[in-house]
Amino acid sequence: MRVIGLMSGTSYDAVDAAAADLSLDPDGTTLRLVPLGMVSAPYEDALRAALAAALPPARTTLGDVCRLDTRVGRAFAALALRADRELCYGRAELVASHGQTVFHWVDAGLVRGTLQLGSPAWIAEATGHPVVSDFRPRDVAAAGQGAPLVSLIDIMLLRGRPGTPAALNIGGIANLTALPPDGPPVAFDTGPGNALLDAAVRELTAGRLDYDEDGALAAAGRVHEPLLLRLLAEPYYRRPAPKTTGKELFHPGHLRTALAPFPGLPPQDVLATLTRLTARTVADALRPLRATEVIASGGGTRNPVLMAALREELPPHTALLGSDALGLPAAAKEAYAFAVLGFLTLHGLPGNVPDCTGAHGPRVLGSLTPGRRPLRLPPTPDHPPRTLTIAPAPGPAPAPVPG
Incomplete structure (x- = not known):
């Protein structure tokens, strides 16, 4: 499956998109990732200023939140479309979007809630592909910290x-x-x-x-x-x-x-x-x-x-x-990590590590927004993969899809 992972971190300066070919080996114990490249786009100055003005400890309004949700979603959508054309040659099958974290509600060491903006509807509409988003809340609902979610990918990569x-x-x-x-x-x-x-x-x-x-x-x-x-x-x-x-x-x-x-x-x-x-x-x-x-x-x-x-x-x-x-580019690691998490979610596999987040147990993360075509979920493997291998990127690819 060809997946695009979208990420914007706490620096809120840019959106990164990394594309990967992901496949499970026959016995399902190893997930193979072939990096297809990364593209990045800075937030427009006005959007970055609006984010800075809304982030804690600043005060904001629901109107500001709504506008930011749309503007961030459109920025993610534009980059996802570009990544599909330039890295996947129009053949992406799934987009996994972390969104933009604007608040992580921690009370006496417990995480009560978390909010990531960037409506996935804009991404699905622009690309036509299904989108997995909102990864963190399910772990939080299971009494976890909601982070760091990349720990699953880290463990799979470090194992051995x-x-x-x-x-x-x-x-x-x-x-x-x-x-x-x-x-x-x-x-x-x-x-x-x-x-x-x-x-x-x-x-x-x-x-x-x-x-x-x-x-x-x-x-x-x-x-x-x-x-x-x-x-x-x-x-x-x-x-x-x-x-x-x-x-x-x-x-x-x-x-x-x-x-x-x-x-x-x-x-x-x-x-x-x-x-x-x-x-x-x-x-x-x-x-x-x-x-x-x-x-x-x-x-x-x-x-x-x-x-x-x-x-x-x-x-x-x-x-x-x-x-x-x-074999995993340092600048794009988190975007690749969310591509993996999106792949796991679509296959009905958990994406958290309870030992790391404190959640009550493994959970399938995220919400799924359908693309233009009827949504057909792949079969769920008997067990989650234990290891992640990074394979060399392929040779020259066909010409990008016009448009």
Whole structure:
């Protein structure tokens, strides 16, 4: 089955679409993924500004939410249509859309609800394909955290590797999955990935920059230890897993509160400190798990200063490599992950890992929006696949479908 996975993370700067050929081996134990490529499109400035204005702790209206739901849905639909033409040559069979998370309701460590915008109806109408969306709420309804859902794909990919392998994704929020050899898997959000870094860049440059390209500003600064200690005092870091977080906690106001006792701190020092905060909190989360290798993905891997800081913080014996080394492009890993989750949902297979999210049990995730043709579900396999293999991409493909 040829599936397009759509993803926009907590940085809400762009939509990514990754296309994959997915197939189960004859006995159903292995899922084979052939990457077909990725396309990405930034949100229009007006849409990104509207999202920023509506996100917590800002106040918003139901009218704003409705308009954002449509505008995000149309942005996802446009990219899905482009991905079908450019990557699948008009032959996609399914679209899996994560949507845009705008609120993750956490109360005393329990997730009560989660909201992703981007109506799948726009995607189904534009592409004509069925769409799986709204993956997180079913896990939340089963008393889970609703995240990190990529842990299932991480576990399937890591299974069989020596030692204690771990997968790390550094987006706006950083999350990890670890697979100990003699115990259940562990997955949780470690804290801010790029969220506070990006917020600081926008505030300290009065909006002239959106992010610290190549970590250049952080590289020119020095870590301010009192600020770092103040940031590390956040109680979230000491909460046990399973746990999730988002910009409901790690937003610009969080940063302003931390900076208040240190007026006049040079911007470069602020960014150097926030870069070290991400590296330190990730390493602190990995250390008790005794990870022997960390396979990293996400936008943060493109920041060489952050990756260098993470290498310094990790124990010397822990290897750090990108997911490209396993055949899964680091920039597109989450989009590919949701393509896999959509495939599992369509086949009636669970997409969560109760040990990782805290849910009462395995659940088939998401809601299904039919395309233009009558919906015919494939037969459900006798059991879910245990492993994921990445196969080489095919050779030259036929010419794209016009239009």
